[in-house]
Amino acid sequence: MKKNVTxxxxxxxxxxxxxxxxxxxxxxxxxxxxxxxxxxxxxxPADKVKLKVATWAGAEELREFEELVAKVNTTATDYVIEVQxxxxxxxxxxxxxxxxxxxxxxxxxxxxxxxxxxxxxAIAPLDEHLNGLASYKADDYFQGTIDxxxxxxxxxxxxxxSQPYMLYYNQDMFEKAxxxxxxxxxxxxxxxxxxxxxxxxxxxGALLNNIPTxxxxxxxxxxxxxxxxxxxxxxxxxxKGLEMYQSVVKSGIAPxxxxxxxxxxxxxxxxxxxxxxxxxxxxxxxxxxxxxxGMVLPPHGTEKVTFSWIGVTAMASSTKNPEIATKALVDxxxxxxxxxxxxxxxxxxxxxxxxxxxxxxxVETIRQASEVARGFNNQPKQGEIDGAIWEKxxxxxxxxxxxxxxxxxxxxKINTITK
Amino acid sequence: xxxxxxxxxMYISPWIIGFLVFTVAPLVFAFYVGLTEWDTFNKPKYVxxxxxxxxxxxxxxxKALWVTIRFAIISVPLGIATSLxxxxxxNTKVKxxxxxxxxxxxxxxxxxxxxxxLWKWILDTDFGLINLLLSKIGIAPLGWxxxxxxxxxxxxxxxxxxxxxxxLTYLAGLQDIPGHLYEAADIxxxxxxxxxxxxxxxxxxxxxxxxxxxxxxxxxxxxxxxxIIGGADNEGRFYMIYLYENAFKFFxxxxxxxxxxxxxxxxxxxxxxxxxxxxxxxYYESEAKPKKRKGR
Numbered sequence: 027m028k029k030n031v032t033x034x035x036x037x038x039x040x041x042x043x044x045x046x047x048x049x050x051x052x053x054x055x056x057x058x059x060x061x062x063x064x065x066x067x068x069x070x071p072a073d074k075v076k077l078k079v080a081t082w083a084g085a086e087e088l089r090e091f092e093e094l095v096a097k098v099n100t101t102a103t104d105y106v107i108e109v110q111x112x113x114x115x116x117x118x119x120x121x122x123x124x125x126x127x128x129x130x131x132x133x134x135x136x137x138x139x140x141x142x143x144x145x146x147x148a149i150a151p152l153d154e155h156l157n158g159l160a161s162y163k164a165d166d167y168f169q170g171t172i173d174x175x176x177x178x179x180x181x182x183x184x185x186x187x188s189q190p191y192m193l194y195y196n197q198d199m200f201e202k203a204x205x206x207x208x209x210x211x212x213x214x215x216x217x218x219x220x221x222x223x224x225x226x227x228x229x230x231g232a233l234l235n236n237i238p239t240x241x242x243x244x245x246x247x248x249x250x251x252x253x254x255x256x257x258x259x260x261x262x263x264x265x266k267g268l269e270m271y272q273s274v275v276k277s278g279i280a281p282x283x284x285x286x287x288x289x290x291x292x293x294x295x296x297x298x299x300x301x302x303x304x305x306x307x308x309x310x311x312x313x314x315x316x317x318x319x320g321m322v323l324p325p326h327g328t329e330k331v332t333f334s335w336i337g338v339t340a341m342a343s344s345t346k347n348p349e350i351a352t353k354a355l356v357d358x359x360x361x362x363x364x365x366x367x368x369x370x371x372x373x374x375x376x377x378x379x380x381x382x383x384x385x386x387x388x389v390e391t392i393r394q395a396s397e398v399a400r401g402f403n404n405q406p407k408q409g410e411i412d413g414a415i416w417e418k419x420x421x422x423x424x425x426x427x428x429x430x431x432x433x434x435x436x437x438x439k440i441n442t443i444t445k
Numbered sequence: 446x447x448x449x450x451x452x453x454x455m456y457i458s459p460w461i462i463g464f465l466v467f468t469v470a471p472l473v474f475a476f477y478v479g480l481t482e483w484d485t486f487n488k489p490k491y492v493x494x495x496x497x498x499x500x501x502x503x504x505x506x507x508k509a510l511w512v513t514i515r516f517a518i519i520s521v522p523l524g525i526a527t528s529l530x531x532x533x534x535x536n537t538k539v540k541x542x543x544x545x546x547x548x549x550x551x552x553x554x555x556x557x558x559x560x561x562x563l564w565k566w567i568l569d570t571d572f573g574l575i576n577l578l579l580s581k582i583g584i585a586p587l588g589w590x591x592x593x594x595x596x597x598x599x600x601x602x603x604x605x606x607x608x609x610x611x612x613l614t615y616l617a618g619l620q621d622i623p624g625h626l627y628e629a630a631d632i633x634x635x636x637x638x639x640x641x642x643x644x645x646x647x648x649x650x651x652x653x654x655x656x657x658x659x660x661x662x663x664x665x666x667x668x669x670x671x672x673i674i675g676g677a678d679n680e681g682r683f684y685m686i687y688l689y690e691n692a693f694k695f696f697x698x699x700x701x702x703x704x705x706x707x708x709x710x711x712x713x714x715x716x717x718x719x720x721x722x723x724x725x726x727x728y729y730e731s732e733a734k735p736k737k738r739k740g741r
Contacts, residue, residue, distance in 0.1 A: 118693050125485040146486040146696065284591035284677075288571045409694040417679070 075105040075350045079339070079358065080120060080130035084113030090365065098354075098361050105354045107132075124148050124342070131345040132355055135183060137174040137336045137401045138408045144177040145406035150343040151180035155352035162356045163373075170400035171370035174336050176253075177404075183338035184355060186362040188370035189306030190334040190392065190399035191236070193217075193325065197318040199224060199301040208302070210323040210330075210391060214245070214270050217302070217325040221279030224301040231279035232302040233294060235286050237324075238333050239420045240402060243267035245327035250415065251403040257440060259419075260433050267327060268419075268429045275424050283424060306335055307368050307392045312384040321388040323395055334399035336370065368392060407443050414439040479703040484696040496703035506704070508679055509687035515597060516683065517664035520604045525656050527604070528611030529649070535612065536619045546616070553610030560606065561673035565590070568599050568674070593678030600681070603670065611656055618652035619645070650727040654719070661715050665708060684708060 083091045092109050099106050110130050112119045117139070123129055135143065143149045156162045164172065168188065175183035195208050205223045208216075221231025240250050248264025251257060258264055280286070286294060295303035296315050304324055305311075311319045324332045339359055345351045363374035367381050375393060378385055385392065405411055418439050422432035454461070479496060481489035500506045535546045552560065567574045568589035576586040589599040626644045635643070646653075668685040675681045684704070692701035 121485055121693060121696070142696065143486075146484050148486045284570060284588055288569045288591075407695065409690075409696075413690075 073104075074102070075347045075354075077105055077107045077132065077345070077351055077354055078110050078130040079107055079132040079134075080110045080112055080116075080123075081134045082112060082116040083134075084111060088113070094361050094365055095358065098358050102354065102357065105350050107354055107358060124344075127344070129342040129344045131342050131351050132339050132358070133342065134186075135338050135340050137338060138404050138412065140175060140183050140338065140340065141177045141404040141406050142408055143340060144180075144182045147343055149182050149340040150345065150348060151182055152184070152341060152352055152355070153181050155349050156181070156356070159353060159356060161353070161360060163371075166371045166373050168370055168372065168396045168399065170334060170396075170398070171336050173253075174401035174404070175338055175340075183340040184359040185336050185338045185370040186359050187337040187366040188334045188368055188396060188399060189308050189336075190368065190395035191241070191304050191324055191332045192307050192321045192388075192392065192395055193323065194295065194303045194305055194309070194311055195320045195322070196295070196298060196301045196315075197320045199229070199298065199317070203301075207320060208322045210394065212322065212325045214274060214325045214327060218274060218277045218279060221302065222277060225279050228299070230281050230294075230300045232274075233286055233291055233300045233304070234274060234280045235283050235291050237304050238402075239268070239271065239415060239423070241324075241331070241333045242271040242327075244331045244333075244400070245325075245329055246270070247327075247329055249403060250411075251405060253403055255403070255405055257437055259437055259440075263328075265429060265433065268423060268433065270327060272423050272426070272429055276426065307385070307388075307395060308382070321391055323391065323398070331398050331400060332395050334396075334401060336401050337366075368396065370396075405444070410443045411440055414443060475702055475705065478699055479706050481699040482697075483699040483702075485698045486696070489699060492699070496700050497707070499700070500703060500707065505679070505682075505687060509682050509684045512597070512680060512682060513665060513667065513684040516600060516667065517661060519597075519601055520664050521657065521660040523601060524604050524608060524611060524660055525653060527608035528656065529615050529653070531608055531612045532615030532619055533645075536616060546612075549609040549612055551609065552606050553613075557669045558673065560603075561670040564599075564603055564606070564670065565674050568602075588677070590674060590681070591677050593676075593680045596676035596678070596680035599676070600671070600674075611660075614652050614656060615649065618649045622648045647728050648730070651729060654723055654727045657719055658716055661719065662712055665712050665715070 079095070081088065081091060088109070088111050095107050095109050116134075120130075120133055129148070133149075135149075140149070144151075156164075167185065171185040171188045172181070175181050175185060193208055193212070197207065200207050200220075203224050205220050208220065217232065224231035243249055243259070243264040244267070246263045246267040248261050248267050249258045250264070251259075274280070280300070281289070281294070289299070292303070292305065292309065292311075294300045295305075296311065298315075298317060303311075307321075323330060339355060339362075341348065341351055341355055363369040363371050364377060367378050369375050369377055375396065376389075378392065379389055402408075414436055418436040419432050422435070423429060478489060480491060480493060482492045482495075483489035531549055535542055535549065566572065570576060570586050570588045570591055573589065575589065580586065587595060589595050622644065626648070627640060630640050630644060666685055667683045668689070671681050671683045671686050672689070685708075688701050688704045688708070691697040691704065
């Protein structure tokens with residue numbers, strides 16, 4: 027009898043253990059991945075739509091963002107937003123969450139992911155819900171920034187930051203070498219000529235690593251893809267731009283890519299090793315350099331244009347109440363425009379004067395750049411396409427290979443990827 | 446009787462359920478995923494063996510496989526030889542041997558990411574330690590990670606760093622060799638090389654075999670340091686890196702899973718080959734049969 031009781035007890039323990047294993051595997055997402063919350067919006071009335079925004083922000087940026095979201099929540103009557111911080115392996119985790127049907131309602135994205143996420147149905151078009159929403163002012167956005175949110179004529183994301191690329195220069199080096207200072211009207215030829223005068227032992231005229239290959243094509247009216255996704259890389263305009271790229275490389279005004287990478291691109295400029303640097307308008311050279319820094323529009327070919335790094339927030343297609351969510355997205359994005367510099371909107375633009383007073387000398391130049399700044403015409407398989415452009419085009423041009431042959435090889439590879 | 450049989454199964458059910466849920470089910474699912482086109486956001490689309498056929502035509506796949514195989518062919522014997530050499534050196538009775546053992550084993554317990562970052566600096570063209578040393582003897586800086594032809598030698602250099610980890614098993618093996626074998630060899634007049642070849646190496650073959658298998662698996666699955674360090678001309682794009690890119694950058698989970706299965710088959714075949722060959726060169730003392738002497 028005693029033996030029978032012991033056996034039954036053992037059996038009970040075994041069953042409990044087995045159940046524990048199964049239940050542990052089925053655990054929800056409310057444990058280690060619980061959203062970061064600043065504690066200010068934990069009390070949520072039941073009638074408010076609960077929304078989550080995923081961000082790569084960490085540390086100080088996260089704290090500021092949480093404060094901003096808390097403020098938005100206090101004025102909202104029909105929704106409440108929670109911040110979900112993913113400071114490391116952001117896109118990998120986001121992909122896993124979406125695959126596991128645990129997608130946040132909003133997600134920060136870098137522009138190159140928009141077409142990819144839209145084509146896979148992970149994010150939803152906003153147009154229908156934006157119509158008639160007074161808080162959304164389409165005309166306020168600089169055109170180039172809102173364009174990157176488009177995929178197949180629909181708007182999928184709202185930009186919250188735009189960093190147009192500017193040509194920074196070391197005024198001391200220019201004056202010492204007796205070279206005329208750059209202007210907003212500089213052409214690539216002017217850039218090369220000045221760079222040659224400034225290049226001497228241990229010092230270079232310019233740094234090219236940051237300039238996207240596509241930007242050379244844009245400055246002659248070309249592109250890699252047009253807005254409809256057709257390849258434009260072999261157009262005469264694009265070829266002309268790429269030939270100019272090769273001329274700049276061949277002119278010897280810049281250190282080799284690997285050398286500049288290992289020395290730190292921005293650091294080379296900060297330490298006075300290069301006289302000109304193309305970087306985002308928000309870069310902190312004015313504060314961190316010991317010389318006088320100037321800023322103008324990047325050199326141009328037949329068209330004045332510059333690249334801009336644009337961050338956006340997109341809305342998940344799985345969000346349960348897209349109408350309210352869109353309203354929340356607009357409110358949150360409008361609030362970010364009063365926080366992040368450089369704002370992608372005309373109304374938010376002047377924030378730079380107060381939040382970054384050291385940039386005041388160049389505010390009008392940055393405004394001009396914002397008006398001509400743009401992102402890529404991103405494609406659904408942009409990740410692979412970027413790899414092909416780097417491998418077949420950028421490296422080939424920098425090695426001195428024939429531009430037409432490099433373009434053909436790149437197009438062949440792109441066609442293989444997109445077929 | 447019958448209820449007793451089921452009681453037994455119930456007792457081992459925690460393990461059985463864990464094995465089925467966490468091992469068998471993912472394996473079956475992974476096999477199915479390898480036969481699909483799956484972007485992870487939407488439902489997988491069955492495509493049969495298309496992923497496997499496309500991989501055969503994929504130049505990037507071929508390149509990544511070739512880089513990995515080249516690395517494995519050189520790094521595995523190199524790692525074994527270096528670890529063995531170090532183990533023999535620290536098995537001698539010299540002053541401070543415990544310090545050397547600890548110092549040589551330390552790299553094995555340092556985080557992989559820190560080691561990768563350290564090597565990235567060591568191999569740097571402009572500020573790297575290696576080029577600094579080379580400059581002392583008048584050699585111009587070399588692009589260890591920026592010139593395609595130097596990327597593989599750079600990764601092979603890193604193998605020396607990890608040799609201390611392997612050393613530990615060889616050291617244990619060396620200390621397990623009975624002293625009387627060497628005494629007998631001395632009486633028979635064997636020289637140092639003969640003792641090393643016929644006693645040390647022979648007695649260590651099970652440890653070498655173990656390290657060979659682990660080395661093959663490790664080399665074929667190389668990821669961490671290559672992910673951080675990279676390398677020009679895709680020479681640092683090892684098999685697992687390309688697999689990761691397909692899964693998480695290109696949203697081709699089916700394709701990546703097919704790659705994982707191919708890697709599994711390659712590793713299985715290499716391991717089987719090693720096992721098959723082991724009867725010819727691995728000596729297990731416990732399996733040794735005494736030779737019959739004539740006239741008895």
